[in-house]
Amino acid sequence: MSFIQDDIYQMIQRSDKLKDDDRLSIFEYLSQKFSIIPLRGGFASPIEASGDPDEMKRMANKLKRPIESGWEKWCETIRSFNHQDFKADRAGIACGPASGVLVLDVDYIDEFWKVLKFNGIDPMLPSTFAVKSGGRGDRYHYYFRYPNDGKKYSCRSKAKCFDVRGTGGQVICPGSLHPETQKPYVIATNEDILDAPNWLLEYSSGARDIFTEDDQDRRSKKNLLPASRNKAFEIETLEANSVDLDSLIAGLPISEDIKQKIMTPYLRGTRSEPSWSVLLGLLNAGVDERTIRSIYQSYPIGEKSREKSDWFEREIEAAKKTIAQNPIGVHMQLGFSSGTNGSSSDSEYGIVNAFDVLTAQTNFEFLIDNFWPKDEPLLITGYGGAGKSVLTLQIAMDLVFPPANGFLNKYKVLHGGHRVLFVQSENSLVGMKRRLELIRGAYAIPDDVIREKLFFVGRKKDIRATGDLDSPRFQDVIKKQHDLIKFDILVIDPLISFHSKDENSNDEMRRLLDNFSDFCESLKVSPLIIHHHGKFKQERGVGGGRGASAIGDWSPNTWELEYKEKDKKFKFIHKKARNFMLNDDLSLELSNLRFAVSVQSGSLKNDTTYFVIKALQNLNGVAQTQTVLKNEVVNVYKAENPGKSITAVTAVKYIKDAVGKKAVKTIHGAKGSISYQL
Helix, strand or coil: CCCHHHHHHHHHHHHCCCCCCHHHHHHHHHHHCCCEECCCCCCCCCCCCCCCHHHHHHHHHHHCEEEEEEEEEEEHCCCCCHHHCCCCCCCCEECCEEEEEEEEEEEHHHHHHHHHHCCCCCCCCCCCEEEEEEEEEEEEEEECCCCCCCCEEEEEHHHHHHHHCEECCCCEEECCCCCCCCEECCECCCCCCCCHHHHHHHHHHHCCCCCCCCCCCHHHHHHHHHHHHHHHHHHHHHHHHHCCCCCCHCCCCCHHHHHHHHHCCCCCCCCCCHHHHHHHHHHCCCCCCCHHHHHHHHHHHHHHHHHHHHHHHHHHHHHHHHHHHHHHHHHHHHHHHCCCCCCCCCCCCCCHHHHHHHCHHHCCCCEEEECCCCCCEEEEEEECCCCCHHHHHHHHHHCCCCCCEEEEECCCCCCCCCCCEEEECCCHHHHHHHHHHEEEEEEEEHHHHHHHHEHHHHHHEEEEEEECCCCCHHHHHHHHHHHHHHHCCEEECCCHCCCCCCCHHHHHHHHHHHHHHHHHHHCCEEEEEEEEECCHHHHHHCCCCCCCHHHHHHHHEEEEEECCCCCEEEEEEEEEECCCCCCCCCEEECCCEEEEECCCCCCHHHHCHHHHHHEEEEEEEEEHHHHHHHHHHHHHHHHCCCCCCCCCCHHHHHHCCCCCCHCEEEEEEEHCEEECCC
């Protein structure tokens, strides 16, 4: 059963688009369930912070504070709601017996799972009501029932991992706007609030401690279960020291890096990547398959393969295929992954001459002609609400079901043999359903294409995802889907939702994106990333949206989408093309949630070319003969100029002018026939 009724749920999920009064109505509704308290309003400004990200965070934290002194009393007594007391930007929930909740606030989700494992705690949480923070990265509030057992459950923190908010604590309520990012706190799981796990109650009440591997006082491990203490100690010891190599592994013609990986036990969620490197290293060195299988049966590197034999069979076949298709790339990949140049092993760095590069069995190809090259990332940037997600959905649909007149009525989609996986955090199942219904009203994409070629990562009857692109755990989620559906296009929407790095740090963002490129290359997929501009001009970035300039530097192909309020048109700007010519700026129109090049931009409507382009658009982008096009040009002119008309001879002149201006292409066929297309 849903904890929040559907209409309020929908408002919360798009609260950044609501008017102030509507957001206040969300807080009023929530006051029926919780003790709601007023927080400060406003947003941190990069101008006032002088561009210092640390200062931005400090300013934002101040804006999360309650307005009233002595607000802690509302943890034990429900506060009555009064509109005049609240700022429309955000409100808080006073945790404790008044609201009936104990909230687990997780700032670093991957570290959180590791800490649970380290403490012998099952790394699972009940499927309770949960809220995703509007801040950067994967940050969640998990709501649990505050026990009615007479005990006091207070606030406790585990630095750089999680906090427990009990009596004396508060969390920002759903529907609020984050003071730094201005993004909403949205509902991640709309389920009833459940009982808290025992370990959480014990920790909040002070009956137990939680430790991390970095804690200095190792004597505190006496509180751990013996089995988990021993396991943690073994893994820690193995990873801290160089692993002893036996004679078989020591004698193999492979790098020291690969040998160490064979002998090292890896935690669940981190095993796939080293296993793949070892497979490539062994096969590339000419080790026979029988020996490879024996290694995977007998050594730590094969732990996952022994659990999942089908997975290993797919991995070994994929590794053999990769080496057969691109031995140079494998050679260099293994060299880079080893991180050393001091060995004579075939798996280390090598030299590739320019002639081998020139004659390599690989060619530059486009997915969409002169718009998106195959195997290259595509970065689409713009301000919130500019239509980036709608445009991305159109790109995906056109890739799997190419329109006759091309993407945007301009760029030819070379074939429809693609499968697309969306990893996105902003559009609910209900919202996406509505979008698809509107689009199909004008663009008849078949059911079987939608069913077999467009996919979304999701859970619990939703299509929104959470995770960190740099996390092996989240990468494994994507890899599993790749194994199942063999997608070749990966959409990340938006970038900010899928990392925990400092977006203003060139070093952190470049490493994140370089690692993501390597990940996509390992899957043989072409990524499309959506990245927002900030709300201030200073946050626009240099060709790569807000944040670090390294984002734009990394991208080989960047387009920017803007909405022009003055003329109700969209402007699509090609900001960067590393390996082909930049396109001219485009003016776009949006109809039935599909973009197309506007033929009425500027003074074009006064140009005869307009009538030819409009005629071709009416003909789905192609006219097989001049007669067909000529007749449609006459019809368009009549429709645009009531009471006026042109002759067929004039229409032919318009066509010739459009061809001369290269606004229209001519295709010469058999026996001198000519067809026309955009």
